Amino acid sequence: MVLANGEEQGALDIGMLCMLKRASLLVQDLIKTEGDAFTLEAVDDDGNSRLHWNLPGVLLNKLIKMRISRDDHLNRLYTFEPYIALMVDQVKAARLCGVTLVRKMRSDRDEVEHYVQQLNSCVEGIRQEARSKSFARKLKNYQRSSNKNHKELTGYVDALFERHSRLLVLRVDLGYQKQHCRTTQAEAKRDREHLLRNKRSNKLFDDMVGYIWKLEHGPEKGFHYHMMFFFDGSKVREDITKALLIGRYWTELITKGRGVYYNCNADKSRYKSCGIGMVDHRDSPMRDTLNQLAIPYLTKTDIYMKLQAIGRGLGKMERPSLKDPRGRPRALLAA
Structure with missing residues (x-):
């Protein structure tokens, strides 16, 4: 994805998500x-031995090679989903984070036997x-939290459609240039609050x-930040420009030249259905895509890891009040 200033900015670290998904499935x-x-395999008369690999050993080696347990920066910032967290804790406890296993490497029998036990x-x-009850609780709580976020956001969007017949939906990613990638979480929070606070006096955010x-x-x-903005579709058009x-x-x-952005709406024509742009409250397929693709995009990383944010890591504008039921009824979608 190319930014306005020519730099590349991936909307999500897809490589990281794919690795974590693979790790979870391997566990x-x-x-x-x-x-x-592993078992011990004698290879010569001098007492040298090597590891004999069984299926569990092959799977464990793949997990160790991913180096997830060695990434201190990632471990400080994120809480992993229970399967990955379980693996990381056990690999660290067994002191295997820096181990590199080689199939045909020979060594002294006592040393190899020690590795087999380890x-x-x-x-x-x-x-x-x-198999423990505590792990089952962790798994249930983690999954419940992710489902709760999705349910809360889809309910919020449904409430917007209750109030407005058409919504202009924008998806914009807001970040920082590479030379400013060490911007702290507190600084990013201040910039985001500054942006949203200015909506009161900036005509850009009218409607x-x-x-x-x-x-x-x-x-x-x-x-x-991954952002979604909703404008009154009866008053605002030109989503790409907005x-x-x-x-x-x-x-x-807001960032005084330190920031970068990615305009997701500018690429929406690449997709058969993306759930952004102008969405009519009667357009069930478009609204389904908004709920099933566009909104889950915001919480996709939470499936495998959750950022340990200072304060909230997810937020939304206040839920709108419902329309007066005595108002003019909406037209039904023609069959």
């Missing part, structure tokens, strides 16, 4: 296995913890009826 596969991960103990620790924001962090991008102006306002005035 779940590992839990289902039985038997030793590795098998780690796998058994993962299995036992995964804005709602917004949603989500704080994220990337290893190269630092702290950044999103462009908001992005420029962020970069030029």
